[in-house]
Amino acid sequence: MVLSGKHILLIISGGIAAYKSLDLIRRLRERGAKVTPVMTESAKEFITPLAVGALSATHVFTDLFSRQDEQDVGHIRLARDCDLVIVAPATADLMAKMANGLANDLASTVLLATDRPVLVAPAMNPKMWAAKATKRNTETLKADGVHFTGPMAGEMAEKGEAGLGRMGEPLQIVEAAERVLDDRPKPLAGKKAIVTSGPTYEPIDPVRYIANRSSGKQGHAIAVALAELGANVTLISGPVAIDDPQQVATIHVERAEEMLDAVLSHLPADIAVMVAAVADWRTTTSVDQKIKKQSMNQPMALQLTENPDILKIVGHHANRPNIVIGFAAETQDIEKNGRLKLERKGADIIVANDVSTASGVMGGDRNRVKIISRTGTDIWPDLDKHEVARNLAALIAEKIS
Incomplete structure (x- = not known):
């Protein structure tokens, strides 16, 4: 399996779709991947580090200024000591930081410091996804080589809201991660x-x-x-x-x-x-x-x-x-x-x-x-x-x- 033995750094940002990240961790581990979670402060408003840590069976990183985690420049170690970085959910705010090189918390600092492939699973209101600023940021990230999966169309958490902006389902994100990391020969390349x-x-x-x-x-x-x-x-x-x-x-x-x-x-x-x-x-x-x-x-x-x-x-x-x-x-x-x-x-x-x-x-x-x-x-x-x-x-x- 493509993900067997791979080390995935999972960045969870603050959105209602953060609950899907719990299942995503389980699905990645089912396929033999090691998952290290990083949570933003706003992510902790939706799911707890305790739940994330229980499913990942490892320490959950949350604080850029943690004395324990940063004694060996932990954000640089997190950025490099992995095979793939997945951002799920990726809010409009975090995507804007990524596109413009901002680094004012652990998640954005890791993303700026990493030299590993990055896979983004956007999740936001359809109006936010369709906004000109988000479109510019998305195009910038794609030009920088960032991989995307989703968003999908459907009902939003807000009553009466529907459209393009739902985070992809965990299995769709897993399949996207497999595609990014798949280094098998491509016998049909160019066909x-x-x-x-x-x-x-x-x-x-x-x-x-x-x-x-x-x-x-x-x-x-x-x-x-x-x-x-x-x-x-x-x-x-x-x-x-x-x-x-x-x-x-x-x-x-x-x-x-x-x-x-x-x-x-x-x-x-x-x-x-x-x-x-x-x-x-x-x-x-x-x-x-x-x-x-x-x-x-x-x-x-x-x-x-x-x-x-x-x-x-x-x-x-x-x-x-x-x-x-x-x-x-x-x-x-x-x-x-x-x-x-x-x-x-x-x-x-x-x-x-x-x-x-x-x-x-x-x-x-x-x-x-x-x-x-x-x-x-x-x-x-x-x-x-x-x-x-x-x-x-x-x-x-x-x-x-």
Whole structure:
């Protein structure tokens, strides 16, 4: 594991999101990291050093002028004796200090003195995050090489407030820390990848649509796994309820035709992984008003036409990527139908899986796939979707090399 044996200096500043830092400490230690906490005075208004120390199993540093901690220039030792500095939550005030080189307490002094990578997880009111001063400070910090994770959109602690400003969840921060410290080879560095994910919504009228049951979890995980191996990834996503991965460029679409246009606009590419559950049909006509329900003696009829076959178009395109991978969501004859799809669509690999109700794959966190190629079929065991994604990314790296 990337974090195993790593020493993390965690700076906790004063915001309501400080409570999440307690879980963050636990998550980092679960992965084998040593965590040394530094708390600002305002952080102690939200959580106690006792709780932080109990979870980190080490001394909590709070005071720049502590006689005991500073007898050997402790702030310099803290700044250098670590592999990564995480600031979570990072308030607008602390980010302003970082951007302008201010050092008037232990946290800001450590940040000015460190020569280690710094990962910031902002947390503040949406108006504060959108303020021109915060934008300037953020750009300055990014130009200085500071890494960011978040903020996320959602409800604020203040009643009636919502928007962009929530601190990322602990596991998202852990994943960001792993990316910063990951010194493994990047076999897909310089390669351009396109990944489609989620369902498409084909409108019947302004309130109804045709769609497939897809959460986007597998497609989003594959986009992240390719990015972790160095690829420059564009994720083209239908409507989903999960967050955009921070390490890839995400394009949001709704209809199959929009998804096709987005895919074609990003060719040529080296890799295409078509994971999206694209609706096979759309209505022949579009209406601007809600269709009213007919009487029981007059059943509703819809005229449908086929949607473009995105995988087939990409598989036979003049700018066809070097590797084209499609997904086959089947409920019976999994391998047979997957192999037929491989031939018809011009793909190099079909990832076939059982999406019957009993499998729990649609919307779930696990997947069991068959990797079908022209040389045979490889059956993978039941895996977490992130594990499926990492294994598939490794397979792509092996083939593209």
